[in-house]
Amino acid sequence: MKKPARAPLTPTDLPVGILLAAGFGKRFDATGTRNKLLEVLPDGRTVAWRSARTLAAALPNSIAVVRPGNAALAEELRRGGCRVVEAPDAEAGMGVALRAGVAATAEARGWVVALADMPWLPMELVRAVALTITTPETIAAPWRDGKRGHPVGFGAAWRDALLKLDGDEGARALLTDQPVTRILTEDDGPFRDIDTPGDLAPRGK
Numbered sequence: 001m002k003k004p005a006r007a008p009l010t011p012t013d014l015p016v017g018i019l020l021a022a023g024f025g026k027r028f029d030a031t032g033t034r035n036k037l038l039e040v041l042p043d044g045r046t047v048a049w050r051s052a053r054t055l056a057a058a059l060p061n062s063i064a065v066v067r068p069g070n071a072a073l074a075e076e077l078r079r080g081g082c083r084v085v086e087a088p089d090a091e092a093g094m095g096v097a098l099r100a101g102v103a104a105t106a107e108a109r110g111w112v113v114a115l116a117d118m119p120w121l122p123m124e125l126v127r128a129v130a131l132t133i134t135t136p137e138t139i140a141a142p143w144r145d146g147k148r149g150h151p152v153g154f155g156a157a158w159r160d161a162l163l164k165l166d167g168d169e170g171a172r173a174l175l176t177d178q179p180v181t182r183i184l185t186e187d188d189g190p191f192r193d194i195d196t197p198g199d200l201a202p203r204g205k
Helices: 047-058 071-080 094-104 123-132 156-162 172-177
Strands: 016-020 063-066 083-086 110-115 139-144 152-155 181-184
Touching (some): 063 094, 094 156
Antiparallel strands (some): 139 152
């Protein structure tokens, strides 16, 4: 007997994407004049748009977390497909921004956390992390050569722990103390971010 076709997944069946875009990027420009997320990549798109578009294409209910007063950045993230959430206390660090994102989506079945300064993430890998969150206790991330990359996925069981985050450590303690399901990849995108102006250029240039 032929098995019935499985119904396609809907956005509510998937974890929510959280794009962290509330940092200051001081290594890129110590004066704060240039926001690295609004810099233009070789394809003509901004870093923010590219990162938001990738996450939203994989997870349509994605949100982006920003500091208040960043109207241009917020608009670019919306153009990329993310709903924007402000984190008033984001100056305290990445943990606060992530906490704000989880609080804004508290009923989600999990979260896939990406960084806005990593525009080369492949959409397929973001989706793979999301689909690996098969139990509330799952934590998953890309892995290559013994190193963990981004994005990182958390099942719903980690809601309370994520809501207690503070400072600039993000969820690093959870990733150190708990087992992480490894998604092996040879792709460079999960390990490549933008710290300096030179990082905007294509590799090999």
